Amino acid sequence: MSDAGCPDPAGSVGGFLCRAGQHLRAAAIEAPRLEARLLLAEAMGVEQAALLREPRAPVPPEAATRFGDLLRRRLAHEPMAFLLGRQGFWTLELEVSPETLIPRADSEAIVEAALAAFPRPGARVLDLGTGTGCLLLAVLSEWPEAFGVGVDLAPGAAALAARNAATNGLGGRSAFLAGDWATALSGRFDLVLSNPPYIESAAIPALMPEVAAHEPARALDGGADGLEAYRRIVAALPALLQPQGCAVLELGLGQREAVSALAEAAGLAIRGCHADLGGVERALVLGRQAGLG
Structure with missing residues (x-):
């Protein structure tokens, strides 16, 4: 998936959200940007608002791993509610x-x-x-x-x-x-x-x-x-x-x-x-x- 249109660094909150949104959109997920925020907030243990306040903040390695797992499951159309529990x-x-x-x-x-x-x-x-x-x-x-x-x-x-x-x-x-x-x-x-x-x-x-x-x-x-x-x-x-x-x-x-x-x-x-x-x-x-x- 191309990183075109993602201005924030690849390891940042904004970078993760942008690239995840691209993947979710390609998988025909109805609200890709919202779902990307929900998954990253879950992986990092923060509120969605915190992601929006600091888009250039780095995503810790453990949270990045957790986010990658959640994203793969959502791309396989596992329901969001099951991912969040x-x-x-x-x-x-x-x-x-x-x-x-x-x-x-x-x-x-x-x-x-x-x-x-x-x-x-x-x-x-x-x-x-x-x-x-x-x-x-x-x-x-x-x-x-x-x-x-x-x-x-x-x-x-x-x-x-x-x-x-x-x-x-x-x-x-x-x-x-x-x-x-x-x-x-x-x-x-x-x-x-x-x-x-x-x-x-x-x-x-x-x-x-x-x-x-x-x-x-x-x-x-x-x-x-x-x-x-x-x-x-x-x-x-x-x-x-x-x-x-x-x-x-x-x-x-x-x-x-x-x-x-x-x-x-x-x-x-x-x-x-x-x-x-x-x-x-x-x-x-x-x-x-x-x-x-």
């Missing part, structure tokens, strides 16, 4: 790993819908397929009297979610366990949350490489029609929900009608659907039908 969601900062999906802003629609649908601070909350714990922990952060349980098929994901709860001061009001959806649970909950795998199996290879090659397939693959997980979840909901409780499920693009039909066939009532910031119908709100045992 963290991701913001709602008002929280969460640890992430390849055991879990990376929390996305679209999923904040689930939290918003849940808070609107069940405004009771003392709720008992269940999060099925908890991953990082992002949905459950966001709700608990808004309801100081609530308690929640997160379940994930992967023990590593459940352990990571427990660490996130502790780091965010929510460990005393949450518990996490490994299990196959609701099969390990008994009792009823006021609110059930879930962001299940909903991508059709055949569509996964065509996803952007950051997702297809690096995020866990079990958290993406919804089976041949993308609805496999929904069938299991809605079948379990009548036994999981308190009489006045509700569930909020994340939807993929264009899935509202199909998931609503599954829910109604399981004896659940459709209470509404909330869109994300992009206008996609993202959060389906369900409740128990009147008279359901």
Whole structure:
């Protein structure tokens, strides 16, 4: 890669940023300059602002080595969140790993819908397929009297979610366990949350490489029609929900009608659907039908 257009010395902060930006741009990374700053700040253990203040400052050898490793991984389209080991969601900062999906802003629609649908601070909350714990922990952060349980098929994901709860001061009001959806649970909950795998199996290879090659397939693959997980979840909901409780499920693009039909066939009532910031119908709100045992 040519160094043309890089005025700062090769071993300086500005030189590293310029050359890394060139490589990232050539790899079709969407925000190459920003990502170069994030990676160099991480490698040097400083804030991004410090890089901008002193562009001609030398990069220490250990930081240069660390930066080179991070840059190579990003050029291979490993997600930035995995490189940094963290991701913001709602008002929280969460640890992430390849055991879990990376929390996305679209999923904040689930939290918003849940808070609107069940405004009771003392709720008992269940999060099925908890991953990082992002949905459950966001709700608990808004309801100081609530308690929640997160379940994930992967023990590593459940352990990571427990660490996130502790780091965010929510460990005393949450518990996490490994299990196959609701099969390990008994009792009823006021609110059930879930962001299940909903991508059709055949569509996964065509996803952007950051997702297809690096995020866990079990958290993406919804089976041949993308609805496999929904069938299991809605079948379990009548036994999981308190009489006045509700569930909020994340939807993929264009899935509202199909998931609503599954829910109604399981004896659940459709209470509404909330869109994300992009206008996609993202959060389906369900409740128990009147008279359901």
